[in-house]
Amino acid sequence: MRRREGLAKLTGSEKYIDDLSIPGCLWGMAARSPVPRGIIRQIHFAKDFNWSEFVVVDHRDIPGTNEIFMIQNDQPVLAADRVMHIHEPVVLLAHPDRQACRHAINQISFDIDPLPAALDYRKVPTTEQIQYASDNVFAHLSVTKGDVEQAFKDAPHVIQGIYETGAQEHVYLENQGMAAWFDDQGVLTVQGSMQCPYYVVNALKHALKLDESRVRVIQSPTGGGFGGKEDYPSNLACYAALLALKAQQPVKIIYDREEDLAATTKRHPARLKHRTAVDDQGRLIAQDIEMIIDGGAYVTLSPVVLSRGIIHAAGPYACDHVRIEGKAMLSNSVPFGAFRGFGVPQAAFAMERHMDHIARTLGIDAVEMRRRNLIRDGQSLSTGQVINDGTDRVALMDLALKESGWAGHIKDHAAFNQTHPYLRKGMGLACIYHGSGFTGSGEVHLASKLHVAGLSDGRIEIRSANTEIGQGMLTVFTRIASHRLGLEPEQIVIAEADTSRVPNSGPTVASRTTMVAGKLVENACSDLLDQLGLPVHETGQVVVDAITAWHLDNPGQELVGTAQYRQPPGINWDDKTYKGDAYGTYGWATYIARVQVDLRTCTTTVLDFHAVQEIGTVINNTLATGQIQGGVVQGIGWALMEECCFREGAMINNQLTNYIIPTASDVPGISVSFLENPYEHGAMGAKGLGELPMDGPAPAIANAVADALSQLLIDQPDTIPLTPERIMSLTTPIHA
Amino acid sequence: MNILSPSTIQQATRLLNEHDGAIVMAGATDLLVNWPSNLNAHERTYLDISSISELAFHSFSENELVLGALCTYWDIIDDPCAMQHTKLLVDAARTVGAVQIQTRGTWAGNIANASPAADGVAALMALDAQVTLTSATGSQTIPLDTFYLDYKKTRCSHDQLITDIRVPLVRPEFASFVKVGARCAQAITKVGVAIAQTDANWRIVVNSMAPVVKRCAAIEHLLNSQTPVHSPRDFAQAIEADLAPVDDIRSTASYRKAVLARVLYHELAPCCPWFSKNGISKNGINQ
Numbered sequence A: 001m002r003r004r005e006g007l008a009k010l011t012g013s014e015k016y017i018d019d020l021s022i023p024g025c026l027w028g029m030a031a032r033s034p035v036p037r038g039i040i041r042q043i044h045f046a047k048d049f050n051w052s053e054f055v056v057v058d059h060r061d062i063p064g065t066n067e068i069f070m071i072q073n074d075q076p077v078l079a080a081d082r083v084m085h086i087h088e089p090v091v092l093l094a095h096p097d098r099q100a101c102r103h104a105i106n107q108i109s110f111d112i113d114p115l116p117a118a119l120d121y122r123k124v125p126t127t128e129q130i131q132y133a134s135d136n137v138f139a140h141l142s143v144t145k146g147d148v149e150q151a152f153k154d155a156p157h158v159i160q161g162i163y164e165t166g167a168q169e170h171v172y173l174e175n176q177g178m179a180a181w182f183d184d185q186g187v188l189t190v191q192g193s194m195q196c197p198y199y200v201v202n203a204l205k206h207a208l209k210l211d212e213s214r215v216r217v218i219q220s221p222t223g224g225g226f227g228g229k230e231d232y233p234s235n236l237a238c239y240a241a242l243l244a245l246k247a248q249q250p251v252k253i254i255y256d257r258e259e260d261l262a263a264t265t266k267r268h269p270a271r272l273k274h275r276t277a278v279d280d281q282g283r284l285i286a287q288d289i290e291m292i293i294d295g296g297a298y299v300t301l302s303p304v305v306l307s308r309g310i311i312h313a314a315g316p317y318a319c320d321h322v323r324i325e326g327k328a329m330l331s332n333s334v335p336f337g338a339f340r341g342f343g344v345p346q347a348a349f350a351m352e353r354h355m356d357h358i359a360r361t362l363g364i365d366a367v368e369m370r371r372r373n374l375i376r377d378g379q380s381l382s383t384g385q386v387i388n389d390g391t392d393r394v395a396l397m398d399l400a401l402k403e404s405g406w407a408g409h410i411k412d413h414a415a416f417n418q419t420h421p422y423l424r425k426g427m428g429l430a431c432i433y434h435g436s437g438f439t440g441s442g443e444v445h446l447a448s449k450l451h452v453a454g455l456s457d458g459r460i461e462i463r464s465a466n467t468e469i470g471q472g473m474l475t476v477f478t479r480i481a482s483h484r485l486g487l488e489p490e491q492i493v494i495a496e497a498d499t500s501r502v503p504n505s506g507p508t509v510a511s512r513t514t515m516v517a518g519k520l521v522e523n524a525c526s527d528l529l530d531q532l533g534l535p536v537h538e539t540g541q542v543v544v545d546a547i548t549a550w551h552l553d554n555p556g557q558e559l560v561g562t563a564q565y566r567q568p569p570g571i572n573w574d575d576k577t578y579k580g581d582a583y584g585t586y587g588w589a590t591y592i593a594r595v596q597v598d599l600r601t602c603t604t605t606v607l608d609f610h611a612v613q614e615i616g617t618v619i620n621n622t623l624a625t626g627q628i629q630g631g632v633v634q635g636i637g638w639a640l641m642e643e644c645c646f647r648e649g650a651m652i653n654n655q656l657t658n659y660i661i662p663t664a665s666d667v668p669g670i671s672v673s674f675l676e677n678p679y680e681h682g683a684m685g686a687k688g689l690g691e692l693p694m695d696g697p698a699p700a701i702a703n704a705v706a707d708a709l710s711q712l713l714i715d716q717p718d719t720i721p722l723t724p725e726r727i728m729s730l731t732t733p734i735h736a
Numbered sequence B: 001m002n003i004l005s006p007s008t009i010q011q012a013t014r015l016l017n018e019h020d021g022a023i024v025m026a027g028a029t030d031l032l033v034n035w036p037s038n039l040n041a042h043e044r045t046y047l048d049i050s051s052i053s054e055l056a057f058h059s060f061s062e063n064e065l066v067l068g069a070l071c072t073y074w075d076i077i078d079d080p081c082a083m084q085h086t087k088l089l090v091d092a093a094r095t096v097g098a099v100q101i102q103t104r105g106t107w108a109g110n111i112a113n114a115s116p117a118a119d120g121v122a123a124l125m126a127l128d129a130q131v132t133l134t135s136a137t138g139s140q141t142i143p144l145d146t147f148y149l150d151y152k153k154t155r156c157s158h159d160q161l162i163t164d165i166r167v168p169l170v171r172p173e174f175a176s177f178v179k180v181g182a183r184c185a186q187a188i189t190k191v192g193v194a195i196a197q198t199d200a201n202w203r204i205v206v207n208s209m210a211p212v213v214k215r216c217a218a219i220e221h222l223l224n225s226q227t228p229v230h231s232p233r234d235f236a237q238a239i240e241a242d243l244a245p246v247d248d249i250r251s252t253a254s255y256r257k258a259v260l261a262r263v264l265y266h267e268l269a270p271c272c273p274w275f276s277k278n279g280i281s282k283n284g285i286n287q
């Protein structure tokens, strides 16, 4: 099947929000805090500057509550009396000329009394740095299983490690962008680049004091999200809407790359400590894990990122005694936000590095170490969730080993490393898993709704708030509906994600769209058949005929099949104790990286990469393979080169010349294989897959680097990114 | 933005005289970086030389390669003669940005822009290139290795244009160009070195190691005198004497120095019989 919007994207005719011409539109821009923390005394507008042409908005222009609606609502739309991070917006400007806005922003300055900023989330804050609760802890969550203390007492070996991961930028192709305007009836329309239209609706209702009937949000074609357009578009939508309200004219805000990199969310930096009790064979007896993530200046999504992180922190292994403590800390940085993997990449990096560390310490082979511990059906994960899905995770690992030529390469490398003057080769693996859909009772709370309408010409229209963000959602929904009803792709229309027309089928996040929302497509199709009085398995022309006949009988009426999420039977989760079925199902994978380190420059090249995963049914092989390969590339970047340099909590390498992402020449061939074990509660048997590939590359690569440099390391590669400068510091002292 | 578009060198130099502070523009790959936020640049006057056809050439004669001011990296990559006679330039050109930049960026622009990271400059300097500067009153040709005065300061005055670059065709016995960047393409050099040797005469030119691209007298002396070298560490003193790299957003001074020493050692060890090879040990290479 052809990608639905493929031709438009290929030929450049797709219209992103920046391409959309809106008559009478002004450009909006924000003046931002220059300091990480302080009390705003005064805002100066340069005297010799003509401000009369500008629309100026500050916190006093907010008709509703000065809060971005999210988990805790602690982030103001615009800073009022104090600022909490550099680049926090304080004043908004709009003008017909974008260049004039750029000039004017430089004519605004601030008198701010600085306060002591908390700039290192790993350090216990001083009294003067406390800004949230009594300890700057945004969220404290834990998982417990068995009796950890007792288990450690009797353990033959206890092995510890500390692992750190850095922030990461999404670097979606299309920067953040949003337009807003009010019509004559006072209805606000906001259109732009986003993953979650209903999140934006809720933010606008809250800040602009509008009821739902007066807010309409439309997603425009979106050039990538990766989580960066989960939470942040709510902020941007509020800015654009406030300016539009004051100007009584449409306003568009399009970030350029520097502003986007500086002012928007990034992946949470994290530090994990592992203390593990093991027996002589390397079997895990007890795991004691601490995970700290940097939340930035406001709570935003950090508690949920932390939640998913700690739930995955103990790895896809069977262990009877587990204690995981997680904390999300305040720091005076741009808030860290949603990013593909959502806490799991950090957790998986630590766990899989630690597995190699244990293996090395005990003199056990890294593969054997995992073979002995991988979870078998009937055993339980850290939350006590018993896995019984019929997937053989050991066989999956063995397939990856076979495909990557593991055993052969181990021999080649040993010979090569003996003789080459300055190149060293190594191999590493990581066994990973990723829970599909929202954590715990999240999907129950969302209670997503989706519609499939029968149109008068016999076609059907899928109405959902899920968004095409480059991942192929339009194509996959088309495939699901065409499979369910036996229709050709051309007979299926997918409605624009316009909240005035589509119900809230939930956000496009958490590897949930195909599995969860796709299932709602199937169920709404069933409901449509039911309303037509057709048997549940009816397909093809009979359905088309029935739809057209229905419209002849009911002229001018809407024929709509509906579906709402219902939790599959047998899932039990306790939000208070963090016990039970954290996810309906998991994707499982083994990733293997082969690297070469150049000892002259300490540069790491990934020679080849093998990704083997079980993700339920593969609905579209091209798209699924693309998701895996893209995720692996993003993982290679995070592992080896992507580094946000912060000064006073602000990113200072906010240009693509200095924030280094991999180019096509930096990535190897990425071999992708799927095992299919259909999940009965996912559309066509699918599980989530979009985030899984982000979890495995970093630990596989770091393990491979450790292998390549095994003779040379004075310190382990337990912090990423493994830039050449870092690798040099791990190998030998640099001579003066 | 005010643009002047001369079509001859004569017009161009006259316009440069008349418009004080006009900025020469060739491929614009340096000039347009960060254009939207580079507000001051918008008010300036630009002298666009891209339609001066007499500058768009490169030619090989018996003992010289002449690059016109509009000659691009791609022109050189694409010319089999260049591969045969000035491979060092081809090697350097291939490391510049990626193909889009290689087809637009000019060698002369690389020189005039005076970035300490300029890759083209390093290769040209190692081959003893000369630069011709032309103003309304006449031309002068000066060695490229005397062109830079200090960070971003050159001997090209405001009324002068680089009209050509002359590279003598003395085929070096050994030549090598090594660029160490943060990735394989579209990378700004962290450590760069161009090496060329004829007889007992070594030329070592480095970029991103000092405020200007420069020859390294102490390193050259070490090689010219055939002082025994046992390991990368034996370059440390000469590197210290020649260079003072900085810690910046792209790398650190200590990384740059260590890498330069290691690269020099491993590039030169195979072809310098007076090097001992035991600098390569099992437990590291920089001992």
Ligand SMILES: Cc1cc2nc3c(=O)[nH]c(=O)nc-3n(C[C@H](O)[C@H](O)[C@H](O)COP(=O)(O)OP(=O)(O)OC[C@H]3O[C@@H](n4cnc5c(N)ncnc54)[C@H](O)[C@@H]3O)c2cc1C
Binding pocket: B023, B024, B025, B026, B027, B028, B029, B030, B031, B032, B033, B049, B069, B095, B096, B097, B098, B101, B104, B105, B106, B107, B108, B109, B110, B111, B112, B113, B117, B118, B119, B120, B156, B160, B161, B162, B163, B186, B187, B188, B189
């Ligand atoms: C994405 C990207 C990647 C890049 N990668 C590299 C790289 O890997 N290595 C590298 O060295 N550079 C790189 N550059 C920088 C740039 O491409 C080169 O320096 C290029 O050679 C500049 O040539 P140009 O013709 O585009 O110069 P322009 O931008 O037109 O001019 C650059 C400067 O030189 C002056 N100038 C130009 N021509 C003349 C002349 N004839 N006489 C007097 N003054 C003149 C201009 O006034 C200006 O100050 C990169 C740039 C970009 C945007």
